[in-house]
Amino acid sequence: SYVYSTMRLFAVTPLIALMVSSSAFLLSSQPVSTHRRRFQRKASEPIDAEVTLPEVEAAVAKLREIAADCGLCGLDASAGQKKRIDEAITELTQLAGPATASAESIDGVWTLLYSNAPDIVGLKSQAPIGGRLRRVGQEIDGFGGRINNVIEYEANDASRGLAARLPQALQTWDPAEDVVVQRVGLKFEIKEPDTVELFVAGISVAPKLFGRELPNFGSADGPSSPLPFPNLPFGFFKVLYNDGELRIIRTGQNWVSVNERRQQSAAPGIEVS
Secondary structure, X not given: OHHHHHHHHHXXXXXXXXXXXXXXXXXXXXXXXXXXXXXXXXXOOOOOOOOOHHHHHHHHHHXXXXXXXXXXXXXXXXXXXXXXXXXXXXXXXXXXXXXXXXXXXXXXXXXXXXXXXXXXXXXXXXXXXXXXXXXXXXXXXXXXXXXXXXXXXEEOHHHHHHXXXXXXXXXXXXXXXXXXXXXXXXXXXXXXXXXXXXXEEEEEEXXXXXOEEOOOEEEOOOOOOOOOOOOOEEEEEEEEEEOOOEEEEEEOOOOXXXXXXXXXXXXXXXXXX
16 A cells, blocks of 8 residues: 555665665674783783783773763764774774674673764664654674664654643653664674674664554565575675674775674563664
């Protein structure tokens, strides 16, 4: 029907942006021993005696501080702040040496702190009518080789104000709880210690509006997905830094992103919002 077709178009259009923006994310599953806040170098390279763990931690703290001043996901970063982020990433990766990651160290729920990828930067202007961007992140099942790239939208101030002006009898829900969660499901394969290839598995939209959870559209797991050609190649990443709490990657398009762990484990099902 026309209504159903319109709903499909409404759901798929923002997901196209979500799929492209997924290039700002990372995963890797090569099994190596990791420790919280441990920096890595090649086994053949002795750690410079002048490089200490506190120095690496100070570089991490510096990067976090700069990213925090750049707004949600770095969307408000000025040219000067972007330059400082690049310099801080270079400093950190030079101190820490070549990055490694294990399934355990990347598994969990992550939030994007910063990205300079144009498709991430553009998300702020792509919010649905009456909504605003709330969070960009990942739900990773490191051992299962699956990832959901997630974009969450919430009601904006105008929508909340409008709801507050409704007659008391109609104020039956809290508009602050309304959310639309969009997911792109991916599979991954490790090709090199620091290089990860991605494949599209599915897409989905999960809306909660007017206090009610509405039926999901599509599936991030593949079955029932509206994608005509699932399992398509979806680019690659190179891992620059990963201490199990903070991950930095560079995409095939040379964009960088910084992700912070929010929750230890997202498996099984990785349907976390």
